[in-house]
Amino acid sequence: MFDVLIKSLTFILIIVIGYTLKKVDVLKKSDANVVATIIMNITLPCALLTSANGIELDATILILIAIGIISNVVMMIIGYIASIKDDAKMKGAFMINTSGYNIGNFVLPFVQSFFPGMGVVYLCSFDIGNALMGLGMTYAVADHVASGENHFDIKELFKKLFSSIPFDVYVLIFILAIFKLQIPSPILTIASTIGAGNSFLAMLMIGLMLEIKVSPLEAKNVFKILGLRMVGTIVVSLLTLFLPIPLLAKQIMIMAYCAPLSTVSAVFTRKIGYQGDMSATANSLSILVSIVCMVVLLLLFI
Template structure:
């Protein structure tokens, strides 16, 4: 128990260090964005390759994928319905900022550190289902709500999905497992060097990108989105943990995923819709803080 608490404290300390480095002017937000590029294109794919080689596709893994997809669909619907009497833009923003799970740069580093490598497969399949929505599906639905002149096409959604290197890595691993092809040990030795740095860089990046500036005039909207989001997370988690006939480790991994922060691309897609509201950035930063506390508590219980 003490070892788990020390590691969890270590994660929080790295985030605090990143935040302090930015506060003192040693690092800038641009440095966090650079780290994000390194993580998404190098260390995260390497961590995935090193951790889930010889993945065996089972019905249980596909359940994790379906829950990742359906979690987004449900939060999209709730986001829309909770803003039913507001403007089309507010409805679209509520949809985008209530849904999506930041798995690759948040939940995965926690799982990578505290759980056996075999558990990572469930997180990856959840994120595959999640990516189908948060990298394309949600934005398509939101742009339809605001009647954008440039609605995303099927081709643009597919292009967006396959421009994500982590998503492509999931697909490659999925097909390698289908054909029972193993990655050579020599390759895994090399990828593990970068993969081992993923957890540290991800936490440092979160600290550098973390913003605590809040627009109190928008606090009602911010609180509504966060309450909707975490209420749904609690309900889905209770259903997964107590009602679905899954192995203990599978239930734990899916619950951890369901309490991930809101997707890091949510503020980007909000801007792309034409919004200049401070709500998306505030919601994203607050969801990171809330999820840090929840995941730390869950890991102490689960691990």
């Protein structure tokens, strides 16, 4: 228990450092975009390559990929139903912000520290489905709802998906798993060295991004989004307990469901035409809730 608390507090301390550096003007909130670019294009792909090297496809892996897709679809539908009386842009905003999980920048550092090996493999498997939805499909559907368009641009959808380096890495990992191939050791050595910095940068970025700023008018929707995600987390966690997968996989899935909003949720929310601070505030608050949930789950599981 002491080890769990120390490691968890270390992650929290890095978040506090990032937040403090922003408040004393050593760094700016806009610097989070630079850190995010480094993470998404360099350290996270390297961390994924290192962690998921040698993954072998089996029924559990395929089930977890399917769960990553289904959980996003279910939450997206819930978001749509919850905002059925609102205007089109609000419907799209709810669909984006009730679904999607920040796995690579939040849950992965915890799992790498406490459940290396198969724990990371299970998490990455879930994130393949989660990334497929969160980096393209959810935005495409929400944008369709928000704009009232009558058709999807499939070409644009695939362009969005494959322009994401982490998603490309997942595709590579999946292909390697199908053909039972492994990454050459020299490449793995380089990737592991670079990927080792992912946890620190991810938590520092969260600290820089952390900001609670919302109008009283939007506050109701912020708490509505968080409430829907909490209820959804409880329901899917209970259902996961009955799945025919190993206990460790169930534990990892429950941790994944407790992840904050996706890092791209605020970006996609603005892209569909919603200009308020609802998404950014919901994201920040979800991080605080997720930190508490993660520490509690680690104390229960370890």
